[in-house]
Structures are given as C-alpha cells and as structure tokens.
Amino acid sequence: MNRYMKKVKDHYYHKARKEGYRARSVYKLQEADARFHFLKRGSNVLDLGACPGSWSRFAAQKVGHEGVVIAVDINKMEGLGPDVIFLRRDIFKLEPAELQEILPDGSRFDVVLSDMAPKTTGNRGVDHLRSMGLAETALWFAQSLLTPGKGAFYCKVFEGGELQSFRQQCQQVFQSVKTFKPKSSRSESVEIFLFCRNRRAES
Ligand SMILES: C[S@@+](CC[C@H](N)C(=O)[O-])C[C@H]1O[C@@H](n2cnc3c(N)ncnc32)[C@H](O)[C@@H]1O
DSSP states (O other): HHHHHHHHHHHHHHHHHHTHHHOOTTHHHOOOOOOOOHTTOOOOEEEESSSHHHHHHHHHHHHTTTEEEEEEEOOOOOOOOTTTTEEEOOOOOOHHHHHHHOTTTTOBBBBBEOOOOOOOOOOOOHHHHHHHHHHHHHHHHHHHHBBOOEEEEEEEOSSTEEEEEEEHHHHHHHHEEEEEEOOOOOOOOOEEEEEEEEOTOOO
C-alpha cells in the first residue's frame, strides 16, 4: 500500500467512526446511492453479507420506519436497533421464500444488496470463483424477490475471468446493468460493484 492509499483508508475510516458507522465500507453504498438513487423512504431492502452492519444502518436511515431492512450474515451481529431484522444464516442454506415470509402480506422487496465476500485465501483465482458463487446466489435472491419491471440489485464481485459471464447473467435478469467502482473502494482492491435496475418481466 502506498502513501496515497493509506491516506484514503484513513480518511474513510475516520469519517465512518465520526459518523457512527461500524465500517468504512458504508461509503461504497452511500456513493452508489448518490449516483443511482435507489434507496427510498418506505423501501424494503435485503442486505446479504451484512456484518458488521454499516450498510444495514445506512439503508435503515434511508428507508425510515415505513420501510424494512432485513440483514443476513453467516456471522453474529447485534445492536443494530429495531429498524433492522437480522438473520444469522449461510445464504447457501437459505431460500428466498423464507425472506419473503418476513415481509408484511402483499409487500415485496425493492432492493437487494450484496457486499458478501469470501474468506480470502491469497489465491486470486480461488477467491474470484468463491466471490462469483456468492454473487450468483445473491442474483438468484434478487431474481426471486424483486418485482418484474422494478427493483434494484447492488452487488460486490471480485474481478476475474468469470466476471463477464456474471455480467451477462445480470443482463438476462435486469434491463440495466452498470459497473461501478466507488472512490471509497481502494484502487488496488479487486472488488468491483454491479448496479442493476428493473427486473425483466420474462426472467
Ligand atoms: C465485507 S463484509 C460486509 C460489510 C457490510 N456491508 C458492512 O458495511 O458492514 C462481507 C460479509 O459477507 C459475509 N458472508 C460471506 N459468506 C457468506 C455466506 N455464505 N452467507 C452469509 N454471509 C456471508 C461475511 O460473513 C462478511 O460479514
């Protein structure tokens, strides 16, 4: 890490501490929302890979009491307050229907977020493939839970050979797919985000 990157890390780290967020990663969501405007008052949001909770907290602030944030993580998470419903689950052992049942009758999800990341091994190819497995599963949740003609899906992936194929899968499910690298994501990081909007009716 060079001196400039260290400075960037310090800036976002201290900003997050000052603003009461548990992780600097909150700005990767905040920047996307500032660009694409998808977190709205009253929205129902699913946050996959939510621990330690900065995305969930930001989403809960945006949707207000009229909306719902359901956060899922394989790890334990506490103390996010009454506005976030937390499920400690492995997404590979979870069904979309279980999440749909949590929403009030007649409600649907408006937004699916995934900041999921595998435990890194140091082998870039292995880490990429594991990240793709998480991202494809997140896409399946988005496809299953979002309303045709509507919805937003914001998903982290590690760059690598399968990314193009994943992007094509997203294009089959959504009318619009954009690649986004937030400023708060370190330039040397292999992570990149896809922002997808409007689930295709036929998907
Ligand atoms: C980078 S962190 C998320 C940070 C979060 N967005 C925030 O701002 O606080 C990635 C998370 O993905 C979770 N994760 C990885 N694999 C998972 C799985 N199979 N099921 C559920 N969560 C998973 C990890 O436990 C980890 O907490």
